[in-house]
Amino acid sequence: MEAFAESVGLSRPTVSKYFQDAASVRPKVREKIEAGLKATGFRPNLFAVNLNRRRSKILGVIFPTSLDSFYMGLRRRIETEATESGYLPFVFSSDGKAELEAEALETLTSLNAAGVIMVPVGGDAAHRSKVKALARNIPVVFIDAPFDEEEAFVGTNNEQSMALITDYLTRLGDRPCYFDMPWVNSNAQGRRESYIATMRRRGLEPVVIPVQHSTTWDFERYAFDEANRILREGGFPTSIVLCGNDRVAFGVLAAINQAGKKVGITPDCDLRVAGHDNQPLSEYIWPPLTTVQQNTAEMGRLAINLLLSRIDNSRTFDEPRARGEHILVNADLVLRSSA
Numbered sequence: 001m002e003a004f005a006e007s008v009g010l011s012r013p014t015v016s017k018y019f020q021d022a023a024s025v026r027p028k029v030r031e032k033i034e035a036g037l038k039a040t041g042f043r044p045n046l047f048a049v050n051l052n053r054r055r056s057k058i059l060g061v062i063f064p065t066s067l068d069s070f071y072m073g074l075r076r077r078i079e080t081e082a083t084e085s086g087y088l089p090f091v092f093s094s095d096g097k098a099e100l101e102a103e104a105l106e107t108l109t110s111l112n113a114a115g116v117i118m119v120p121v122g123g124d125a126a127h128r129s130k131v132k133a134l135a136r137n138i139p140v141v142f143i144d145a146p147f148d149e150e151e152a153f154v155g156t157n158n159e160q161s162m163a164l165i166t167d168y169l170t171r172l173g174d175r176p177c178y179f180d181m182p183w184v185n186s187n188a189q190g191r192r193e194s195y196i197a198t199m200r201r202r203g204l205e206p207v208v209i210p211v212q213h214s215t216t217w218d219f220e221r222y223a224f225d226e227a228n229r230i231l232r233e234g235g236f237p238t239s240i241v242l243c244g245n246d247r248v249a250f251g252v253l254a255a256i257n258q259a260g261k262k263v264g265i266t267p268d269c270d271l272r273v274a275g276h277d278n279q280p281l282s283e284y285i286w287p288p289l290t291t292v293q294q295n296t297a298e299m300g301r302l303a304i305n306l307l308l309s310r311i312d313n314s315r316t317f318d319e320p321r322a323r324g325e326h327i328l329v330n331a332d333l334v335l336r337s338s339a
Contacts, residue, residue: 001044008036019044021086059087059307060108062101062118064184065217066093068247069280070296071119074143077300078117085308087114096184096217098123105134115139115307120147122185139310143303145185146326152310153326154303158187161292161331162194165274166242168333170202172272174239177207179252181244182214182222191244191276207237223251231259240272240339246282246291249275253285253338263287264337272339276331288336295329302327 005015010029018025018033025033036042059082063071075091082089090111092104101121108116120131120142128147134140135151146153169176178195181188192208199206211226223243230236243249253273256263261270264287275282278293306327309315 004036004040004042007040008032056112056114057087058108058111058113059089059304060104060111060113060116060118061089061091062094062104062116063091064094064096064119064121066091068217070277070294071144073296074300074303077297078304081301081304085304087308094121096121096215098127102127102130105131109134109138113138115141115311117141117143117303117307119144120185139307141303141307141310143299145187150325152306154299154306155326155328156187156294156299157328157330158190159194159197160328161276161294162191163198164331164333165276165290165292166195166198167202168335169240169242169272169274169339170199170204172240172339175199175204175207176240176242176274177209177236177238179209179223179227179241179243179248180211181248182216182219184215184217188244195242209237209241219245219247220251220254223248224255225251227252227255228259231255231261236271239270241274243273243275246275246277246279246289249273249289249291249338250279250281250285253287253289257286265339274339278334282334283336287338290336290339291334292331293334294331299329302329 001015002012005012008015010032014025014029015033018030022030061075061078063075065071079089079091090108090113092107094101094104098121101118101123105116115138116134118140122128131147140151142151142153144155146155166176178192180192183189196206196208209230214222216222241252243252253263256271256273263269263271263273265272273289275289275291278291282289282291
């Protein structure tokens with residue numbers, strides 16, 4: 001950078017100031033620097049620049065899997081907002097494992113990250129204490145699943161979303177039974193509890209299908225195997241199946257279709273199936289899946305802006321949907337031909 005500054009006839013601090021915030025230098029100086037960049041092709045080593053700062057411009061993002069399209073949607077919005085605000089997002093996958101989550105946190109600490117957005121995977125008391133200690137030292141915002149009642153969190157309002165689709169399904173002539181998702185985080189418990197509460201509020205007895213408890217992230221395979229077992233043992237207890245998420249519904253639909261049964265809303269159909277999340281494939285499987293739409297773009301926007309407001313006190317963040325430290329985003333019902 002010193003050599004570049006000398007080549008354009010400016011001081012190194014002035015050039016450095018430009019790279020931190022181009023709008024902070026005078027227009028004529030900015031034009032001079034940008035002309036020099038075009039002529040020389042010079043680009044600073046932003047990684048080294050960040051490590052030399054008292055507070056870096058690195059943001060950590062930790063997801064439990066890089067394959068789920070729900071997290072891909074969150075990542076896209078978070079990265080866009082972070083980059084536009086002058087930050088470098090570093091994305092890690094914990095593969096649903098506490099030990100990999102711990103490694104990611106240690107790496108971000110060594111990089112002097114300015115803040116972290118993460119989907120927690122749980123872990124034992126020692127791991128949770130480590131995460132809690134991190135949250136005391138640098139700003140952390142949890143997304144999709146809360147860490148506890150105290151830490152900042154942005155996620156779907158499961159109470160509202162599951163009540164919305166459960167209430168709809170109860171109007172179709174039979175009780176909806178509930179097919180649980182693997183208990184990989186607190187969303188599993190929250191969605192099942194909301195289903196049960198909505199059924200009782202409607203004066204109906206909840207029907208939770210007894211499935212094998214699991215913490216796998218291979219939702220489709222888990223649901224396919226469990227649905228096949230249910231079909232072999234006499235079938236589903238009711239004609240309407242509400243699944244904990246869309247990926248579980250994909251596995252259930254595959255098992256039902258391979259068993260020669262028909263899913264849909266026409267009189268000749270054997271079963272109706274619904275999900276939660278509105279995954280991108282939900283519109284294109286057969287039959288297209290009735291579900292609820294999680295607003296991933298809004299969740300990502302809220303999470304990154306909440307984090308940036310905690311990093312930079314000059315940024316304001318006023319969100320009327322917040323309940324204390326938690327921001328819950330409502331979902332929308334999406335009706336298709338599966339239910």
